[in-house]
Amino acid sequence: MGRTRHDRLDCSPGCAVEATLTLIDGKWKGVVLFHLLDGTLRFNEIRRKLPSVTQRMLTHQLREMEADGLISRTVFPQVPPRVDYALTDRGRSLQPVLMALKQWGDANADLFPQMKPSGTCDAA
Amino acid sequence: MGRTRHDRLDCSPGCAVEATLTLIDGKWKGVVLFHLLDGTLRFNEIRRKLPSVTQRMLTHQLREMEADGLISRTVFPQVPPRVDYALTDRGRSLQPVLMALKQWGDANADLFPQMKPSGTCDAA
DNA sequence: TGGCATGGTATCCTTTTTGATACTATAGGC
């Protein structure tokens, strides 16, 4: 997550804005959620989409989102292990938010010199 | 800002989501932008809306948003000083994003036990 | 018998972010 959870909600009515942000501003959470909009992914599938995230961070972010009820984690008792991550209904309801964030980002790409054009890199 | 700027944009196409987040996830930035949607505000007006933010943090966040071109800062050569903050066109274009964030937050208020009902506190 | 793949944990350390506190300038009012 970003800042310490729930410590900045004493500011209504803008609170709701901050509240939502606390759930999705952990590093990489936004991208992960975005990718999950396309469907269930295994742990390593997500990893491969985000080459520069360490395993530790990815696990951490995923667990937080699971704790927040945004995604579900399904462990299959196999070897090698298989763990599927998918959006919950609540997570899927973030779609408008995620799309708004993405659209603004694309529309203001000039602010992010290091961002490759949407759809470019090895990600997809 | 949240994380170090522009260090997580190597993950297209979800990058745009993260990119936008880097601009608005600084603590309190979301609320400040939200309040500015209603019009220009002086420094202390913003402070009074967010009683729990220190002056140092508020100044810091405002300066960052100014640097990112989201808000404008107008100093009036008066004493005592007067400084107006307002959204730039770019900042105003965040409205859909901010509204999406707010709506989701309100709709999922159960996740934020400490959040007062929208419109409650001394903020408005 | 050794190596590989998956999905993790555990530790340690560094960088960032946030908070607390104190200090400043100056016109105007009493």
Next chain:
DNA sequence: GCCTATAGTATCAAAAAGGATACCATGCCA
């Protein structure tokens, strides 16, 4: 002369987030 209000700065310290690295279990394959 002293106090107030505005919009800051400066400094120090604490807390949180992030990164690097190493280690683990185990069924399958050659």
